[in-house]
Amino acid sequence: MTAFHLAAAVAEAFPETLVALVTATGLRGRESWPRTAAAVEELERQLADGTWSPADETDPRIEAWHTAYRSFGTNPRRVRPSVDALGRRLAKKGALPRINPAVDSYNAVSVRHGLPAGAFDLDHVAGDVFVRHADGTESFTPLGEPGTVETPGPGEIVYADDEGVLTRHWNHRDAHRTRVTEDSTRVVFLLETLRAGRDGHLLETAADELRDLLAPHAERTAVHHLDPARPRADV
Numbered sequence: 001m002t003a004f005h006l007a008a009a010v011a012e013a014f015p016e017t018l019v020a021l022v023t024a025t026g027l028r029g030r031e032s033w034p035r036t037a038a039a040v041e042e043l044e045r046q047l048a049d050g051t052w053s054p055a056d057e058t059d060p061r062i063e064a065w066h067t068a069y070r071s072f073g074t075n076p077r078r079v080r081p082s083v084d085a086l087g088r089r090l091a092k093k094g095a096l097p098r099i100n101p102a103v104d105s106y107n108a109v110s111v112r113h114g115l116p117a118g119a120f121d122l123d124h125v126a127g128d129v130f131v132r133h134a135d136g137t138e139s140f141t142p143l144g145e146p147g148t149v150e151t152p153g154p155g156e157i158v159y160a161d162d163e164g165v166l167t168r169h170w171n172h173r174d175a176h177r178t179r180v181t182e183d184s185t186r187v188v189f190l191l192e193t194l195r196a197g198r199d200g201h202l203l204e205t206a207a208d209e210l211r212d213l214l215a216p217h218a219e220r221t222a223v224h225h226l227d228p229a230r231p232r233a234d235v
């Protein structure tokens with residue numbers, strides 16, 4: 001079992017933080033996921049016919065993350081929150097990237113609801129995971145760049161375990177070590193908002209949608225929550 005913790009300093013700085021942790025065990029990433037494929041294709045169709053468009057930086061959901069990034073010294077127009085970057089890519093190219101069914105599932109849910117999302121392969125997580133401020137000594141190897149090592153600046157909000165940083169700039173980019181592949185069988189997916197009072201219901205809807213996409217391809221799924229009132233979740 002892995003425990004996720006929301007550090008007190010982060011909870012104090014962002015008191016409306018709410019994270020949904022959607023877990024899937026016994027995941028089967030090499031079989032066909034027709035509902036995920038259909039969900040991605042439907043988003044692309046709606047974009048093409050003009051009935052829907054992804055949230056951009058003028059949307060309050062994205063704007064809140066830009067404000068948070070600036071508070072810990074990150075320029076959000078150079079290093080964008082994941083949902084912002086994904087929405088911009090979709091708007092420009094007209095299509096979402098196809099990575100693997102599990103990743104495609106959370107990408108579709110993320111961009112549909114304008115909420116950042118990520119995922120960790122729990123079999124490659126070392127110890128507990130903390131959402132906390134970096135101290136400037138941690139290491140981070142970006143997804144897709146196994147030969148690169150970065151050092152987050154002091155005060156940057158990160159997800160980190162005993163071996164290093166798992167996500168930089170809160171939700172900009174995940175680490176290579178805990179990446180989700182077709183062979184990942186025990187995964188935690190994260191959906192986040194900084195505006196629980198306004199968007200908590202949206203987060204719950206998104207978590208339910210993601211769970212529905214995962215459930216046909218997993219032995220078990222569950223949803224846990226992390227917020228200032230519940231700063232620890234065991235998954």
